[in-house]
Amino acid sequence: MNRILLASAFFLATVSAALADEIPSALPAAAAVGSAPKAPAPKLVEPHLHIARSNVAGHARIALTFDACMGQADERILSTLVRERIPATIFVTARWLKRNPAAVAVFLQNPDLFELENHGENHIPAVDTPTLIYGIASAGSPQAVRQEVEGGAAAMVAAGIPAPRWFRGSTAKYDLSAIGEIRAMGYRIAGYSVNGDGGSLLGAAITEKRIASARDGDVIISHINQPNHAAGEGVAKALIDLKAKGTEFVRLEDVEDTGDDKTTE
Ligand SMILES: [Zn+2]
Helix, strand or coil, X not given: CHHHHHHHHHHHHHHHHHCCCCCCCCCCHHHHHHCCCCCCCCCEECCEEEECCCCCCCCCXXXXXXXXXCCCCXXXXXXXXXXXXXXXXXXXXXXXXXXCHHHXXXXXXXXXXXXXXXXCCCCCCCCCCCCEECCEECCCCHHHHHHHHHHHXXXXXXXXXXXXXXXXXXXXXXXXXXXXXXXXXXXXXXXXXXXXXXXXXXXXXXXXXXXXXXXXXXXXXXXXXXXXXXXXXXXXXXXXHHHHCCXXXXXXXXXXXXXXXXXXX
C-alpha cells in the first residue's frame, strides 16, 4: 500500500514538474517530438526561490507570483486580489501586455498591490542552445536570450510600468550560461518553491489545496492568463483560504530571498 502511494506521489510530482508552465495548445506534441534536434540536450535547471520567513506562528509569509504568458486576464484571480487587497508579483510578456490593456490599467491603478516583472517578449524559453522544452523551441543563442529579456522589459516601460528587476523565462527552465547572461544584465531570476496550478492545467480542487498548503517562506507560481481553465477557480479560493489563515502576503521586491542555481546571489 505504501509503495503504491509513494509511486502515485512520485508520478504526480513528475507530472507537476512537467507542467510548470503553460504549454501552448497550438503546438502538436507529435510534431514537436518529430522535429527534436539531434544535438545532445543541454543541461537545464528549474531553480527554486524562497523568501525570508516571518517565523511568526499563524502568520506565514508567502509570495504569490503569477505568470501572464499569453492570452487573456483571469478576472476570477485579479478581482479577488483587488477586493481582498492581496499583494502579488505578476510576470508579464510583451505579447500579453499588448492584448490586455484593461488588466494592465488595474495593475497600474493599484501600485500598493502589484509588482510587475519581466516574463519575456514572446514567451520563448531562456535557453541559449537550440532545444525543445514541452514542445516549445528555446531561444537558441545568447543573442536570442538577450532579445527575449530586453524585448520584454522594453514593452513594459512603453506601457508605463517601472523598469523590471526580476525575470522569469517561459517554462521556468534555463541553462546555466543563460542564467549567467541574464544575471549580468542586472536581473534576479525568479524560481519558485510551490507549483500552484501545474501550468494552469490542474483541476480547481487540487490547485486550491496546493496553494492553501504553502508554508512560511514559500514562493508560489500560478497563472493569471487562463480564464477558461478550472485551475483559476482554485487559485481564487486558495487566496481566501490563505488570508483567513493570517498569511502575510509579500511581493518579491519587499523581502530578502534565496534562489539556487546562482539566480539571485
Ligand atoms: Zn509563462
